[in-house]
Structures are given as C-alpha cells and as structure tokens.
Amino acid sequence: MEGWMTERADFMQNEPLAYRMRPRNIDEIAGQKHIIGEGTALYRMIKNGHVPSMLLYGRPGVGKTSLAHAIAGTSGLPFIALNATVSGKKDVERVVDEARVTGKVILFLDEIHRFNKLQQDALLPHVENGSIVLIGATTENPFHDVNPAIRSRCGEILQLKGLEAGDIDELIRRALSDEDRGLGRMAIQITDEQISRLAEGAGGDARKALTLLESAVLASDEEDGTTTVEDAVIKSLIGRSGVFGDKNGSHFYNLLSALQKSVRGSDADAAVFYLAHLLESGDLTAVCRRLLVMAYEDIGLANPDVGAHVLAATQSAERLGMPEARIPLSVAVIEMCLSEKSNSAYRAFDAAAALIHAGDTGDIPQHLKDAHYAGAAALGHTGYKYPHDTPLGEFGGWTSQQYLPDKVADERFYEPVIAGKEKKMAGIYKKLKQFMKKP
Template sequence: MNEPLAERIRPKTLKEYISQQHLIGKGGALTEQIKKGIVPSLIFWGPPGTGKTTLANIIANESGRPFYTLSAISSGVKDVREVIERAKKSDGLFTSKNPILFIDEIHRFSKSQQDSLLGAVEKGWVTLIGATTENPSFEVIPALLSRCQVYVLNAFGKKDLEALLNRALEQDAFLKSKKIELKETEALLRLSGGDGRKLLNIFELLVNSENSEPITITDELVKTKVQKNTVLYDKTGEQHYDIISAFIKSVRGSDPNAAVYWLARMIEGGEDVKFIARRMVILASEDIGNANPTALVMANATFQAVNTIGYPEARIILSQCAIYLASSPKSNASYLAIGKAQQKIKETGDLSVPLHIRNSPTKLMKDLGYGKGYAYAHDHQDNFMEQEFLPDEIAGTTFYNPGNNARENALRDFLKKRWKDKYGY
C-alpha cells in the first residue's frame, strides 16, 4: 500500500467530486460545458489540494478526450513539443474532442516554455488546462492568458473536508479494514488549512501511527502525533497565509522590528521572493498611498530587483523595503476612495458621461454637443477652471477624503483652494 490515500480515493466522475460547486454544481460555470464536451482552454487557479488535477482528469474522462499531462517542475520545451506532436496525430484532431494537455504548476514554466504552447492552443491541436497556485495575471504570459478562461478554485470548507474524510472511510479498502472512530475533527480540519490532500495525508499518518484498535481520532491525538512534526513554515499551507498576514499587519502597524521578524520567517521557509515583493507593492498603495507616494516606487523597484537578484542577496533588498514601508506614514484613503466609487457604480449603474467632457473627434459628434462648454484647464489662471466632471446624478459626491498626515493635509489644502466647499475638504 504505497499509493497515498488521496490518490486511492481520487474521484473519477463529477458526481463523486467534492466542493467547487460554483464551477461544477447546478448552474456552475463549467457544468454545461463539461456535459456537452466542448471545453475551452482553462487555467485553474487555487490553493494546493483543492482538486485542480482531479477536475482536469474528470473533464477528460467525461468528454471522452485523449489526456496528456506534464509537470512544469520536471518538463521542458522539448517535452511540450513532443506531447503536442503526439496530440496532433491523435484521432480527435478534427473533431470537437481534441486532446487535453494538462500542465500542473504552469506558473513554473518560463516565458519560452509558455510560448511553446501558443501555436497548439491557437490552432486547436490541444485544449490546454493549466493548474496554478499563483495569480495567473503575474505568472502566465498575456498571449497565453488571453487564450484561456481562468477559473478560481476555493479552499475546502469544513463540510467539504468532513465529506472527504467520510468518503475515505467508506471507500478505501485499507481504512475499511480498521476500526476507526472520528470522535473529534476540529484540530484535524484546522491543520489541513482547507487542503484536501493534506487532510487525507494527516489522517493516514494518524491511522498508521496507532498500533491498537479501535483507533479514536481526537484533537489531542492530532496535537501529539502531528503538530510536533509539522514544519515551522509550510509555504503552501496555513502557515503561508498566517505569516504573510502577520507581516502585512506589522508593516501596516508601523512596527519595523516585527516586520523584519516575519519577513525572516518567510525567507527561512523558502518563500517565493516574488510573492513577498508583490505583497509589498500592494501594501505600499493600500496602506501608505499618498501619505508617502515614494513607498510605491520603492516597493516596485524592490519587486524588479529581487526578480533579478534572487536568494540569498534578495533578503537584503526585501529587508530594506519592509523597514521603509513599516516606517512610513500610513493612509488608506486611496483604497477607500476606489471602494466607494465602485459601490456607487453598483448603486447607480452606468451613468452617462456629461456632454461637455465627451470626446468629439467627428463633426457629427460636435453637432450633437459633444465637448461643448468644456474649459481647457491650462488656458486659465493656475491651470484650473471649476466645472463638473461627474455625471449629473452624482454631482458633488466625495470619494477621496485625504488622510490625516503631512502630505495629504497639504493635498487637502490644495483641493480646498480649488474646490472651496464643494467636496467638503
């Protein structure tokens, strides 16, 4: 019994598949496409152990397509081209059931490796299904991304994980031969971090660690048998999310010492430098913003630098940036402003652009009043002329309220001189 439990009970049909009902449940985004067997090239994006590989296999099985699989960890351009050549020669080439090429961890493919897929996807030689734990917007080249539909798979919820455990007990021959009682599962579920594969691995470890029956699964058993052996930093599990959260909150809370500590935890755990730097770019805008605009420049420069340098020297650059961001004044005013604007759009819909600020490249548009009455700011004193830029229905609405810090207080004074009392500055 060398095959892992997760592999032994891997579902083979949609009916057996647990979770991701937003994709394969009633009215799910993929349900009808799978039933009809006409599936576009896809990217499955989600945390580890959420069924990306399983779903790809099921799609191939239920649509009756040839299935080829590659791992981005161990495959190169030569492997990709060989699979594509085999796919081109398959019987399904000139039907809607062209072969499926599944690439696990596609984010690990280099640009040239991803480029090698473009022709096959474009010409329909294969239907590509890529699986990634990283944001495809950053890790998949635009040309390939534009040819694929991206679907997000969510971490398993409590009910999904419980269903997975019960299935294992009901279906796996080895577990059925044992007397097992699930008395308490809270610690087991929590330790899995929403990762179905990890849950089953831990469960199997618990069962194998007990020499006598019945085997009673309790929170205490999990703590004594598993947590002592858990690595300090699991960059694909719960620790990954907890520690990046601690890091972000330390920077937001202006504590450079805590920020460097949590940064060091990630570095020691082998976290991807791009992941850390990307989070700092977001944080620089979300939590610092116009209180110190240079923070975004610094964070973006860090992102570029660590991609070039790599470990171990990248740790110095990350440390410098983390300390700078933590020591900067904070403002989330820009973050709040875009949120308010988006909410207003949801409430009011697509309001018409006022005529005077519409584009008027043709005579007809000018005759219809497009651009009429618009005041070109640079033709007026201080490069400003008060006029309305928002739709009439929401005229005068304030979205941006400057934060209480030196730079944004200066911005508030500037805006107040321009707009007087219109926006309440």
C-alpha cells in the same frame, strides 16, 4: 492478527491516500461549487462533451490536479500530465503525436507559469486548432506570471478557493468508508470530533487533510485488529503541519495586500490575523517594509508620530527576530488600525508627478534659482525674500511670494484631509493660501 499486520503493511506501501482518493469525475469533486457545481456553465459543457482549454489558479491543495483528472474522467478523453519545471520540447512533441493518433487529448500542465518559449511554439498551434485541450495549473497569479500567448488560448481562467471545513469533512468520511481506494477495509475507530479537528486543521487543503488522516491512522496503536485514532497523535500532526505561504509566491503578496487593506479599514482583528499568517510564513523583512509604507501611505499627516513608532517597532522586530518580533509588530499594527488616517500627502505628490509627466511645466521662478555664485545677479537670479526675516504670529517666518512656475502657478496638488493632527495643518494651509491672494 498476522493477516491484519500483513494488510496494514500492504496499506503502508500503497500510493498515498490523497492520490488514491482523487475524484474520478466531476460529480465527485468536493467544494469549488462556484466553478464546477451542478448548473454552472463549465459543468454543463463538460457533461455535454465539450472541454475548453483553461487555467486553474489557486494555492496548493485546493484541488487543481484533482479537478483536471475529474474533467478527464467525465469526458473520457486521453489524459497526459506534464510538469513545466521538468518537461522539455520533446515531451510536448510526444503530446502532439498522441493528439494526431487519437484525435484529441487533454494535456494537464502543472506549474504552467514556467512554460518556456520553445514549449509554447510546439504546442500553441495544436491548442488553437482544438486537437489539444490545455488545462494549466499554477499557484501564481496568471495575469502576472503566465505568458499572454497561453492566456489568450485559454477560454477560462478559474480561481480555485480553499475548501470549507464541511467539504473536507465529507472527503475524510468518504476516504474512511471507501473500500477500494480508501481505508474502508481497515477497522478504524475515530470520533466525529476528531474528524472535525482534522478538517479544520487542514486549512482548506484537501491533500493535507487526507495526509493528516493517513498519518493519524498509521501513528495510532492497533489492538485486536482495530486501530483507535488518538487525540494526542492528531494534536501532534496538526501542530507541525505548517502554514501555507511561499514568500516568493502570489499568496504571500495577497496576504500583504489583505494586511494593508485591513489596517486601512481600521479592522484590528483582521489586521492581526493577517500579520500572524505572514509572520508564520517566514519573511519578516517584507512584512516590516510593508508596515513602514503603510504608516506613511495610510496614516500620514493625520498622525505623523505613527511613522516614527512603526520604524522603531520594525527595527526592534528585525533585531529581536522571531518569535519575539511579533510583539512590537502587533503593537504597531493595532496602533495604525485605530489611528486617524490620511493619504493626502502622497496623493499630492502623485498629482504633481502626473503633471510633470504630462509635459511642459514651465520654468523655475528667477528669484528661486541658485544665487550662491558670482554672476548670478547678471542672470536675473534676484528678488528672493527670506521668510525668516518676517515672522507671522506664532507660525514663524513667512512672506508672500510665488514658488510655482508661472505656467502652473494656480495648480493645487495638496487636498487636506480633516482628520487628527492634519486638521490643524489644513487650517494653516487655508490661511496661507488666503494671505497669498492679498495684494
């Protein structure tokens, strides 16, 4: 028992399990088969001794750092890791000096989107001549947040995906059996169902999965030299493990995009799923703002009442706060999903704006210009017909007169969508255009 307690104490003081279990070569990488699977171009290049400079893009825990270490392990090249948030020009100069001595090094630069100009100036020539192989990692969209000078020198921009539960299951079992780096020297009793729960609870994050495993082992009771992992411990750990979603990061905006596209595609299940993910990420204001935009951009004239409904829902949500805010917002999202849809109004505006930006659009007709002052008649601001003076059936006041400038009088910006309430509006629009053509 005393020996076991000593071993367990030593284990608790070691480096984290997720750090120890990093892959040593590209054959040990779990998942990411679309990037580094056997037979891919990158896999063959690295196996043949060529490592290109590259950018690795993906959310935390998908294996960016692990992939860089594995590439270095396979290639045998010297490996230097820096973080752009804390590294300065002198750190870059040390990497350059190392490259001069060894001939070639791999520089892994985490948070590369924070790279400043001085660091770039010191490093870029050496990346260009091949003495430094740059592997940059970022959670932000590299096309938005990484400097063009860096992007142009990286032949590969690789988007890593969250791991599948099967990949994480494999990682957990590898950690449990590895006696050198993992938990293989410990007597651990854990069921297949518990491993599956840990794999699914990690949400595609390898680092989180191994951290959950390590925490579950350390939080469970030990008896007669054997640690029996407890269901209650796993439930507790997964329940408070959090949801990925930096409200200032690319992933958050990807979630907003997925929500809007799911609503536009009328998939209520997907829309509610992304709404839940966004609200768990914590930026209620951004979610409410996007929902209001969607009500007018995607539902529009087909169901104009939705705009007022969504406004009421978002105002209620902001007054209630979380977790109650989820209730009116879920109502608004499902109503939008199942409503008729039209984007005709904002497309009409965009068409008009494009014509305006293109150049000369002509002068406002004289009869539409301001005439509420003495002397307006002398300037020719006359001839306006007041529509309310001439009723048209049940429509109200209408009279035929030109409103667009002469130069664009024949332009048509509004193209009705025959859906929902806009169907009636489209009929009125067509009739009025016909009336205007009559003498």
